[in-house]
Amino acid sequence: MIRRELAIFLVVGSLTVLVDFLSYRGMVRFGLIDVDIAKGISFILGTAFAYFANRLWTFGRTNHASGTAWRFIALYACTLAANVAVNAAILHVASTFAVQLAFLVATGISASLNFIGMKWFVFRARSITELQ
CATH class of the missing domain: 1.10.287 (Helix Hairpins)
Structure with missing residues (x-):
């Protein structure tokens, strides 16, 4: 799955x-x-x-689940911050010749965080007690 x-x-x-x-x-x-x-x-x-x-x-x-839009916005704000921070950190460590590397690593990390966040935070499967 x-x-x-x-x-x-x-x-x-x-x-x-x-x-x-x-x-x-x-x-x-x-x-x-x-x-x-x-x-x-x-x-x-x-x-x-x-x-x-x-x-x-x-x-x-x-079906729309209450709070998913707000969790999605919160997740995207956090992963945007992670993307910018990772990009800046790699540029700081590897110098400016590594712009492409910094972009790719930052994008990969933020995309991974987005998937994890959407899977288990934004669009998580709700338990039976939450559905009642």
Whole structure:
């Protein structure tokens, strides 16, 4: 089960980046809004896509469970902080020539934390007593 979820999570993550990128590029290309605002909106669109795709497809939660959206937001805020911190730490230790390495390691760690957090915190299976 966890292998299937992990595989779908990786597909959803890739699609999330695509949603972010395409919406950002579309807004910028057509001059709809300022570049910085476009990036913020595209990130939010990608995050919303990630929430619903992971809830419905990766973890199979078709019914809305109370608190999942807030747990998802809290998880994403924490993993964003972890991503930035790991990136900065690697750049500090390995110097600026390692930008790509720092990005990849930081992304890998935050993606791993996102999966773990979604599996056991955001979209966790609820016990029978919680359902009553």
